[in-house]
Amino acid sequence: xxxxELIAAVPVREHAGQPYYVALDDIxxxxxxxxxxxxxxxxxxxxxxxxxxxxxxxxEVWVRGKWLGTNRGPEGLQx
Numbered sequence: 001x002x003x004x005e006l007i008a009a010v011p012v013r014e015h016a017g018q019p020y021y022v023a024l025d026d027i028x029x030x031x032x033x034x035x036x037x038x039x040x041x042x043x044x045x046x047x048x049x050x051x052x053x054x055x056x057x058x059x060e061v062w063v064r065g066k067w068l069g070t071n072r073g074p075e076g077l078q079x
Contacts, residue, residue: 013056
């Protein structure tokens with residue numbers, strides 16, 4: 001899977017009519033666990049009926065390998 005395919009595979013959910021968050025349950029493994037570990041210490045949105053969630057912009061930045069101003073991102077993707 002490529003970065004673009006991974007981004008496309010995870011639906012971005014709306015809040016107040018705007019793209020806002022991803023549910024971690026929608027992220028395929030092993031990237032779900034990798035992203036959850038990367039989120040340590042970060043704020044995450046909370047929605048009733050949704051388990052773990054993350055802001056959509058955090059998800060996209062992480063997948064693109066630009067997490068927190070570093071080159072950290074998902075491991076195991078095709079170039």
